[in-house]
Amino acid sequence: MYESFFNLACSPFQNTPNPRFFYETEQHREALAKLEYTVRNRRGFALITGEIGSGKTTLIRTLMRRLGSDARIAIVNNTRVSSEQLLRLICQELGVEVGPEKDKSVLIAQIKRFVEHQAAVGRNVVIIIDEGQCLSIDEFEEIRLLTNLESETEKLVQLLILGQPELRNTLRHPRLAPLIQRICMYCHLQPMGFTDMTRYIAFRLVRAGKGRPNVDFSREALQMIYQYTKGIPRLVNLCCDNALLAGYSNDTKLIDSGIVRRAISQMMPNFEGQMTDIVEEWPVQNQEIEDGRRI
Ligand SMILES: Nc1ncnc2c1ncn2[C@@H]1O[C@H](COP(=O)(O)OP(=O)(O)O)[C@@H](O)[C@H]1O
Ligand SMILES: [Mg+2]
Known part of the structure; x- marks a missing residue:
């Protein structure tokens, strides 16, 4: 849904074993x-x-x-x-x-x-x-x-x-x-190191791009993604997909650490909050899903 906003032809971080997106570390x-x-x-x-x-x-x-x-x-x-x-x-x-x-x-x-x-x-x-x-x-x-x-x-x-x-x-x-x-x-x-991970993200964006993708990740944002995912490709995909969505929702093409923090807080295996908080958030989430936006 955010593809055209970032000048992408398709979703760059889909979690499928697609050889077209294979990045050779x-x-x-x-x-x-x-x-x-x-x-x-x-x-x-x-x-x-x-x-x-x-x-x-x-x-x-x-x-x-x-x-x-x-x-x-x-x-x-x-x-x-x-x-x-x-x-x-x-x-x-x-x-x-x-x-x-x-x-x-x-x-x-x-x-x-x-x-x-x-x-x-x-x-x-x-x-x-x-x-x-x-x-x-x-x-x-x-x-x-x-x-x-x-x-x-x-x-x-x-x-x-x-x-x-x-x-x-x-x-x-x-x-x-x-x-x-x-x-x-x-x-x-092994999981990817930091440098490989940043190249992996750039590679997938270019692969999915309609020409040059119109999006930038700040260094702090990349460091936060690395800290959260430890360089595991599946988690990197999940994190970046959510970050692009958060960028799109905020009408910005610069993915900075604030956007990534927001994206990570909305990712599933985030059990740090209290259970009651999660339950209280449900009606809001359902509302957003009905509006056609993903959480
Ligand atoms: N070398 C790679 N290049 C591009 N994408 C990759 C690479 N390795 C993993 N991925 C991405 O990460 C996701 C998880 O990888 P997968 O091959 O399913 O892991 P495993 O089989 O080890 O659980 C894949 O869907 C794919 O999108
Ligand atoms: Mg597998």
Whole structure:
């Protein structure tokens, strides 16, 4: 709603893993290059961990776009499923047709046939597990068996596992040692530093701009955003989106610390106020929503 006010073509800080808005910090660039290398050179397994909102899913979406039709990709992010459902999900993602049979070995055989065929025509098969911290040890073993396929020189299925840091605890289990030993690339995504964060904000504004965006963030405003978000992209997006909205409401194109303070005070995880204050504010908020303005 504030886009035209700031000369923007679209919303710059949407929290979606859109590769068009992918900003390459040094660590994101390195992680992406390593993932691409793992897949293209059929090196086997790669593991990426990072706090919630650090950019794991965005990284994977960008990789998928880069690989394009060179790879057949199954992305599994609903990891709270039975192992049979997991296999079915992988079949569905890869486009392997399966009947209603309950026997897991039949499903595995079908996937293997598919993988061998893809290898014969020179295409990579990649299984991506997002939100891997939700997977059980049994499910990881199941996936490992699936990815056992290899020729004399290379792995036929590449497995990329992403998850929150606690995923490392699951993977430490002795039963998963064969899986761990095959991980040829590991990387932990850190939150952005201050300089990266300011460049990230500028990059997204330019990407969304109709020509040059008509908005400025003061240094104090950026410092406040950094202090609040600790450089976690998802929170930076949320904070900047709210700050632009507050700027628009105040009819100003300069986002200063006062505007950011206002934006932060209106963001959801702000439990510092008393509960009674929040309840008292409800009628006002509802009124504003009815007026078509967001809080
Ligand atoms: N490198 C990046 N470039 C641009 N936007 C990013 C980047 N990393 C994260 N984001 C933004 O932050 C949001 C949260 O990132 P996401 O990839 O969903 O994190 P995770 O999967 O680690 O929880 C995304 O919706 C995206 O808009
Ligand atoms: Mg994610």
